[in-house]
Amino acid sequence: MFDDxxxxxxxxxxxxxxxxxxxxxxxLWRRMAYFGDTMSHSALLGVGLGFLAGFAPALGVTLVxxxxxxxxxxLQRSRALPVDTLLGILSHGALSIGLVVVSLMSGLRIxxxxxxxxxxxxxxxxxxxxxxxxxxxxxxxxxLIWRPLLAVTVDEDLARAEGIKAGxxxxxxxxxxxxxxxxxxxxxGILLITSLLIIPAAAARQVARSPEVMAIGAAIxxxxxxxxxxxxxxxxxxxxxxxxxxxxxxxFVLLSLVRMLKHLRPPGRAD
Amino acid sequence: xxxxGGNTAPLVKGRDLSVxxxxxxxxxxxxxxxxxxxxxxxxxxxxAGKSTLAKVALGLIAPDRGAVERRGGLSVGYVPQxxxxxASLPMTVERLMRLTRPAKPQAIEAALAETGVAHLAKAPVxxxxxxxxxxxxxxxxxxxxxxxxxxxxxxxxxxxAGAEALYGLIAGIRDRHGCGVLLISHDLNVVMATADxxxxxHNHLCCAGTPEEVANHHHYISLFGPRPLHPHSAxxxxx
Numbered sequence: 001m002f003d004d005x006x007x008x009x010x011x012x013x014x015x016x017x018x019x020x021x022x023x024x025x026x027x028l029w030r031r032m033a034y035f036g037d038t039m040s041h042s043a044l045l046g047v048g049l050g051f052l053a054g055f056a057p058a059l060g061v062t063l064v065x066x067x068x069x070x071x072x073x074x075l076q077r078s079r080a081l082p083v084d085t086l087l088g089i090l091s092h093g094a095l096s097i098g099l100v101v102v103s104l105m106s107g108l109r110i111x112x113x114x115x116x117x118x119x120x121x122x123x124x125x126x127x128x129x130x131x132x133x134x135x136x137x138x139x140x141x142x143x144l145i146w147r148p149l150l151a152v153t154v155d156e157d158l159a160r161a162e163g164i165k166a167g168x169x170x171x172x173x174x175x176x177x178x179x180x181x182x183x184x185x186x187x188x189g190i191l192l193i194t195s196l197l198i199i200p201a202a203a204a205r206q207v208a209r210s211p212e213v214m215a216i217g218a219a220i221x222x223x224x225x226x227x228x229x230x231x232x233x234x235x236x237x238x239x240x241x242x243x244x245x246x247x248x249x250x251x252f253v254l255l256s257l258v259r260m261l262k263h264l265r266p267p268g269r270a271d
Numbered sequence: 272x273x274x275x276g277g278n279t280a281p282l283v284k285g286r287d288l289s290v291x292x293x294x295x296x297x298x299x300x301x302x303x304x305x306x307x308x309x310x311x312x313x314x315x316x317x318x319a320g321k322s323t324l325a326k327v328a329l330g331l332i333a334p335d336r337g338a339v340e341r342r343g344g345l346s347v348g349y350v351p352q353x354x355x356x357x358a359s360l361p362m363t364v365e366r367l368m369r370l371t372r373p374a375k376p377q378a379i380e381a382a383l384a385e386t387g388v389a390h391l392a393k394a395p396v397x398x399x400x401x402x403x404x405x406x407x408x409x410x411x412x413x414x415x416x417x418x419x420x421x422x423x424x425x426x427x428x429x430x431x432a433g434a435e436a437l438y439g440l441i442a443g444i445r446d447r448h449g450c451g452v453l454l455i456s457h458d459l460n461v462v463m464a465t466a467d468x469x470x471x472x473h474n475h476l477c478c479a480g481t482p483e484e485v486a487n488h489h490h491y492i493s494l495f496g497p498r499p500l501h502p503h504s505a506x507x508x509x510x
Contacts, residue, residue, distance in 0.1 A: 029360045151371045154356055161329045161349035161421065162371040208361045209395070 006234065009120040012128055013230050013244060016184040016196065017222030019135045021204070022142055022215035023180055024197035024222075026173060028205065029153050033198050034084065035072065038091040040181045040193040042068040044098030044115055048105060058130065061182035062175075068094055069174050118189035118241030120230065127186060134183045138176050145169050150211055188241040195245045196222060203252035206259040221251050281306050282345055282419045282451045283328050287337035290323055298323050299475045300337070305419065310445055310452040312466035314459060314485075316494065319472045321455045322352055322423055328453065329421060345419060348412030350405075352423040352455075356396050364399070364407050365392045374414045382414040383407070386440060401428025405437065413444060420444070421453045438465045459495060 027036050043061045050060020068090060075086050102110055114122065123131075142149075148169045151159035160166050181193055188196050204217030229244030236243075283305045290298040298320040305311050305328070313321045326332040328339060329347065356362050368379045383389040386406040391399065399407060405425055412420055422441065426434035442465045445452050456462045463469065463482040471477045477490040485491055 029357055031357070031359075147369075147371070147373075153360070154362075154367075154370060155351055155354050157326070157331055157351050158349050158354065159371060160331055161347050161351075163347070164371060202359075205359055205361065209363060210361055210366050214361055 005121055005123075008123050008125065008128055009230055009240065010227060012120050012123045012131055012187050013226030013240075014223050015128075015131045015135050016187045017200065017226045018219050019138050019180050020184065020193075020196040021200045021218030021220070021222040022139070023176060024199075024201040025204070025211065025215045025218050026149060026153065027177070027194075027197045028201045029211075033194060034087045034091070035069070036177060036181075036197055037194040038072060038087050038094070039065040039069055039177060040185070040190045041091045042094035042098065043181050043185050043190040043193075045094055045101060046098075046182070047110065047115060048098055048101035051105065051110075052101075058134075058182040061185065062178045064094075065178040065181055066175060069178065114189070115185060116189050116191050117239055118185070118187050118192065120187045120240040123186055131183050131187075134179060138179055138183075141172060141176060145172055149173055188244060192241050192245050195248065196225075199245065199248040199252050200225065203248070203255045206252075206255040221248065221255075225251060278342075279307060280342065281340075282342050283339065283453075284341075285328055285334075285337065285339040288324065288327050288334045288339060289336035290320070290327060290332060291335045297474060298327065298334075301470075301472065301476045303328060303470065305451045305453055307418065307451050308445060308449045309467045310442065310454060310465060311468045311470065312454045312456060312462050313470045313472055314456055314462060315472035315477075316457065320474050321457075321472055324470075324472060325421055325423055325453060325455055342418070346415065346417040348415065348417035348420045348450075350408045350412050350420075350422045350425055352427070354404075354408060358397055362396050363392070364388070364394050364396055367396055367407065368411050368414050370411065372415045378414055382410040385413065385444070386410040402430070402433050405429055409437075409440070413448070416448060417450060419451045419453065423455045424457070425454070426456065438462065441465065 027033060042064050046061035046064030047057045048060075049055075049064060050057045053060070072086060072090055075081070076083055099112075102112065111119065113119070148159065148164045148166075151162075151164055152166045152169050156166050180197075181190070184193060184196070200218040200222035201214065203221045204214045208214035208217050225244050225248035229247040230240060232238065232247065233240040233243040281304045283303065285301065285303040288298060288301045288303065289296060301324055303311070303324065313324055315321050323332060327334050329349065330339070330341065356367075364383070365379060368374055368382065380389060380392070383392055386409050388403055388406045388410060391403060391407065396404065396407065405428065409422070409425065412422075425441070426437050429437060441452060441454065444450070454462065454466065463486060466482050468479070469482050469485040470479045471485050471488070471491055473490075473494075478485055478488040
């Protein structure tokens with residue numbers, strides 16, 4: 001059944017949404033939206049270096065995004081520059097180096113637009129299998145570190161004092177984000193990956209009352225955005241990645257309105 | 272794992288604890304022992320290194336000199352000085368109680384009832400007042416029945432009457448659970464009445480002993496003036 005490119009595209013979009021939703025909640029809670037953006041912008045460099053070294057693109061991307069994240073953490077410690085400045089430098093610097101490196105490799109024919117904005121319609125069966133297998137590992141790991149990661153997110157000292165290995169948990173989380181970027185860049189493109197992390201999570205926040213419900217809600221919003229966005233993309237011949245993001249944005253606005261209406265109710269019945 | 276099991280060896284034993292930051296000793300040569308069932312209170316002016324000492328005792332900061340021993344498998348309940356739950360994180364009081372460890376619904380209910388905030392179980396934590404949130408944090412630290420309870424300035428944002436009630440509560444908790452308590456405060460009057468042992472800290476240990484001994488010590492008097500040792504006395508305007 002995966003012979004049909006349409007079905008493959010849907011399976012890829014749904015898979016990506018299922019990973020990005022729950023993980024994106026932590027990106028939101030930990031205020032790491034620009035951090036994630038910086039990591040994903042360095043992905044193109046990973047693709048280029050991966051080709052040069054003979055790696056699979058996904059491995060190159062994982063290595064480079066983790067390296068960028070580590071560099072960012074190191075630079076933050078020095079406190080010589082504000083964090084948003086560091087993020088801007090690394091994010092645009094890595095993206096530009098990536099573009100230059102890829103264009104210098106004359107023998108390499110990369111469809112640049114596909115990497116920047118995603119090309120879910122050209123996803124191969126092998127890539128789809130890698131996405132779902134990798135996604136299963138990511139979700140399983142997230143479930144395993146859910147409680148400690150949430151505790152570290154609320155208060156790191158408190159978590160450590162009560163026996164949680166905060167450094168390990170944070171490192172694993174960073175690795176999960178890098179893997180997610182590596183596996184999903186072909187679906188929405190490296191410029192839009194962050195939006196799939198944060199928009200469904202932000203939409204779910206509008207109606208969720210617990211972290212767990214928010215994570216599941218983010219996955220549902222993401223899946224709905226993927227299915228509707230891809231269908232719209234086929235129907236109106238629009239680019240697939242941006243179409244998914246536009247639908248996610250629409251769902252965010254819708255759920256924000258739902259929340260506003262709930263708060264406009266007459267007093268006396270809170271929630 | 273609750274209680275002390277008759278073992279009276281110290282929960283935490285620190286010797287010569289020293290921490291250096293920016294070329295300055297912010298903590299120097301401090302000894303600290305916390306035994307089961309004992310309330311140890313650290314007092315001192317702002318910037319005296321009180322939180323630093325607690326963090327060294329907990330193993331959150333490695334001392335630059337000296338060593339701290341914690342009893343093997345020591346379970347800790349910690350109420351940091353400032354906790355803020357990001358507005359983007361939906362979290363009810365009930366859910367916060369299971370933050371670092373699983374807890375049974377009855378245990379959560381009992382802990383919230385013990386600190387007088389059972390009625391807030393379903394409330395989002397971001398909507399609580401300062402005093403309510405402190406009580407919730409205390410309940411959260413208690414719920415797993417830790418051997419050591421560490422409270423950093425637990426009466427911030429709490430009015431005087433609320434502070435007295437909270438200290439009474441802490442003493443009651445020690446009596447019922449038999450846990451050791453490490454308490455940090457600059458709220459001298461009330462603290463003095465509940466502590467078993469007081470460490471008067473000003474980067475180094477100025478003096479240590481029973482509340483009476485510390486209150487009569489010349490360092491204490493020179494910094495805070497002579498004051499009667501009674502929780503209901505007037506004059507909260509120290510510092």
